[in-house]
Amino acid sequence: MKIYFAGSIRGGRVDAELYRRIISHMQQRGHNVLTEHVGSGNLCLSEQGRDRDAAIYEQDTAWLRESDVVIAECTCPSLGVGYELAYAERFEIPVHIFYNPSKCALSAMLTGDSYFHIHPYDKEDEIFAMLDNIL
Numbered sequence: 590m591k592i593y594f595a596g597s598i599r600g601g602r603v604d605a606e607l608y609r610r611i612i613s614h615m616q617q618r619g620h621n622v623l624t625e626h627v628g629s630g631n632l633c634l635s636e637q638g639r640d641r642d643a644a645i646y647e648q649d650t651a652w653l654r655e656s657d658v659v660i661a662e663c664t665c666p667s668l669g670v671g672y673e674l675a676y677a678e679r680f681e682i683p684v685h686i687f688y689n690p691s692k693c694a695l696s697a698m699l700t701g702d703s704y705f706h707i708h709p710y711d712k713e714d715e716i717f718a719m720l721d722n723i724l
Contacts, residue, residue, distance in 0.1 A: 590620045590724060593656035593682075595674065596627045600667030605630055607713065608662060611687075614717050615660070620724060623652040653677055659684045660720070663699070664692050671696070678704050685723055687716055 592615055596608040609628030616622055653659070659677045661670055663686050677684045685706045688695055699705055708719050 590657045591655055592620050592622045592724075593653050593659045593673070593677070594622050594624045594627055595659055595661035595663075595670045597665040597667035597670060598627065599669065601665045602630075604662060604665050610713070611660070611662060611716060611720070614720060615724065618721070618724065623656060624649070649673065650676060653682065654680060656682055658682065658724070660723075661686045662716075663688045663695060666693065666696075671698070674699065674705065678702070687719070 594608065594612055594615070596604060605628065609630070612622050612625050612628040616625070653673060653676055656677075659674065659682055661674060661684065663670060674684055674686070683706070684704065685708060686695070686699060687708045687710060689711065690709045691711065695707070700707060706723075708716075710716050710719070
């Protein structure tokens with residue numbers, strides 16, 4: 590299965606290590622995570638500018654259209670992730686959103702949209718069990 594993993598990059602990297610573990614879990618089960626770089630602790634956030642941003646947009650939207658499912662960890666709010674989720678909905682790509690309610694409240698734009706499958710969790714291990722059931 591081709592998976593588009595969405596997690597905050599410019600919105601904050603506080604959960605980067607969690608993203609890495611989620612991505613690794615999916616890969617260990619034989620899935621192709623198109624956006625494995627989201628879990629990297631070595632992302633260069635200073636590479637910005639119109640040309641670089643346009644290239645990121647083109648690559649990410651191509652990966653979204655190619656994906657079978659979107660898995661998003663949304664505890665750390667991100668404008669880019671919100672855009673990716675709406676893009677996935679537009680192209681009818683299934684979307685599963687994970688978040689820790691003790692650390693954030695999801696936007697009503699997500700919780701109020703019945704298209705999205707919302708998965709709250711308290712402990713990290715719960716994510717992996719839910720992923721195994723989804724994938």
